[in-house]
Amino acid sequence: MYHMEKQMKTTGLRGQVAGSTALSTVGGAGNSLTYCGYSIEDLAQKASFEEVVWLLFYGKLPTQQALLDYQDTLKSQRDIPAPLITCLELLPKTTHPMEVLRSACSLLGNLEPEKSFKNQIQAATRLLAVMPSMLLYWYHFSHHNIRINPVTQDNSTAAHFLNLLHHQSPHPDTVKCLNTSFILYAEHEFNASTFTARVCAATLSDFYSCITGAIGSLRGPLHGAANEEAMALIESFKDANDAEKGILDKLDKKELIMGFGHAIYRESDPRNAIIKACSKKLSMQSNNPNYYLISERIEQVMWREKRLFANADFFHASAYHFLNIPVLLFTPIFVCARLSGWAAHIMEQRKNNRLIRPSAEYIGPPLKDWINLEAR
Ligand SMILES: CC(C)(COP(=O)(O)OP(=O)(O)OC[C@H]1O[C@@H](n2cnc3c(N)ncnc32)[C@H](O)[C@@H]1OP(=O)(O)O)[C@@H](O)C(=O)NCCC(=O)NCCS
CATH class of the missing domain: 1.10.580.10 (Citrate Synthase, domain 1)
Structure with a gap:
């Protein structure tokens, strides 16, 4: 119980300032x-x-x-x-x-x-x-x-x-x-x-x-490899209607949908609109815009159902597909x-260096008496 309560507190350092940058x-x-x-x-x-x-x-x-x-x-x-x-x-x-x-x-x-x-x-x-x-x-x-x-x-x-x-x-x-x-x-x-x-x-x-x-x-996959995972998801649907059904099913099962959500942005990822526009343009020049249409529907369903927005990785998947880039090269x-x-x-x-060395909150057992090997 002690361990459970402590572990619930895991924050992944969200919202904490860990240094400064001018970049x-x-x-x-x-x-x-x-x-x-x-x-x-x-x-x-x-x-x-x-x-x-x-x-x-x-x-x-x-x-x-x-x-x-x-x-x-x-x-x-x-x-x-x-x-x-x-x-x-x-x-x-x-x-x-x-x-x-x-x-x-x-x-x-x-x-x-x-x-x-x-x-x-x-x-x-x-x-x-x-x-x-x-x-x-x-x-x-x-x-x-x-x-x-x-x-x-x-x-x-x-x-x-x-x-x-x-x-x-x-x-x-x-x-x-x-x-x-x-x-x-x-x-x-x-x-x-x-x-x-x-x-x-x-x-x-x-x-x-x-x-x-x-x-x-x-x-x-929680960081860069999300674009490859997003492509695997998009490819698994045959059209936009199939995608809508599939995403609802995954959300029902509480599955993580790759390419959605962000640790910092709350309403939208500003990179999404830009790469989405690239993907749309390329899809219109291609013979088969299906993956763009599927992506667009997934985006609509995720926002409607969960208020989760596409991050930079999601439309990168279809954009790279239209650029004829193999999935394994996405990340x-x-x-x-x-x-x-x-x-x-x-x-x-x-x-402006100083060694980065944060502290940890100890959640292990209290101090114990040592037991010799033959006595265990
Ligand atoms: C990016 C990510 C790791 C951020 O995690 P986070 O900061 O813990 O996310 P949040 O605190 O905003 O999550 C809030 C809720 O939304 C859910 N959620 C977040 N992203 C989700 C997603 N992509 N699919 C389904 N549910 C999601 C979380 O599970 C959480 O639900 P809970 O409160 O029931 O536990 C997370 O959104 C994620 O795993 N996304 C998929 C991977 C991805 O696209 N990574 C690239 C990031 S640029």
């Missing part, structure tokens, strides 16, 4: 989201992902020349070191690509160690440039037995990603959608994976260790984007 605000007035003072709506509509990365790293928008230079730097760092290629080729096809990225990031830390915190922006930039290359090299090798050239001359990370995935120059509309997705996923204050990165950074560990830990946190794309936020938080933590 983003989540869920303030009107459930808004801002990065370094700019609204997510403006950024998604007007910026490139590379501009957002710069904004997060330097706290201000780049000049035209600075942006061109940064794009060139990213372009020049897309190649994968030979020993890492060997390792990627050894990983099984059945491995989840989140595990591939977690291992690849850690291996890169062996091959190209950060050495000094003075190199942190270089380490972050290198990871941003090479992460899609590592992911898609492994994907094509393990799934199609093809060794791709992981270097393209595309200016944007989104175009580079789609080019490597589909072996052709992508349509500008698809690049725009993926660029928007990268921006939406770039940063989100003290979410679980970012907090993981900051806790690691606060021990003064190296950059690659912080990111490797963050990838591990993002992998869970890894989140890594390629959130890397920017993680990196900015690691740098911010290092700038």
Whole structure:
């Protein structure tokens, strides 16, 4: 009983201020989201992902020349070191690509160690440039037995990603959608994976260790992997009416519906309207908009029945489907984007560091007398 009462109190640290940041605000007035003072709506509509990365790293928008230079730097760092290629080729096809990225990031830390915190922006930039290359090299090798050239001359990370995935120059509309997705996923204050990165950074560990830990946190279905789970849900219905019936049934059984609800936002997730619009546009250009229609109906039912709103992950599922992205790459794309936020938080933590070490409320038994092994 004592244990039960104590455990009921678990709060997951909701609502507690665990530090300060100048990088983003989540869920303030009107459930808004801002990065370094700019609204997510403006950024998604007007910026490139590379501009957002710069904004997060330097706290201000780049000049035209600075942006061109940064794009060139990213372009020049897309190649994968030979020993890492060997390792990627050894990983099984059945491995989840989140595990591939977690291992690849850690291996890169062996091959190209950060050495000094003075190199942190270089380490972050290198990871941003090479992460899609590592992911898609492994994907094509393990799934199609093809060794791709992981270097393209595309200016944007989104175009580079789609080019490597589909072996052709992508349509500008698809690049725009993926660029928007990268921006939406770039940063989100003290979410679980970012907090993981900051806790690691606060021990003064190296950059690659912080990111490797963050990838591990993002992998869970309550965090990044919700977009893959949402797709599995959407795919399980044949049409919108079937979805309505199925969702009511799941709610009756008190099942968790992936892609709905949020730990901070209460009424809506501002990223949802943006990615939903992308998904709708792509669905209208596709031969079969069914997954959009199913998603829309699920959203209506969840709001009507539970007042639960779609979070950023829900319409990402159908948007990625229309971009012809395999489901197993959904959460890894989140890594390629959130890397920017993680990196900015690691740098911010290092700038004004103190070891993160909260206390726990003890709920175990009182002090006991020791019993020798033979007497138990
Ligand atoms: C994100 C999430 C972990 C937030 O959890 P949380 O802060 O504990 O959520 P709340 O406190 O707002 O939950 C309130 C109630 O709604 C329910 N609820 C929340 N999200 C739900 C969902 N997706 N499906 C069904 N019920 C849900 C909770 O079970 C809880 O019910 P209870 O009071 O009967 O226990 C949770 O909404 C969730 O698991 N969503 C699905 C996974 C997901 O999409 N993750 C990505 C987040 S961006």
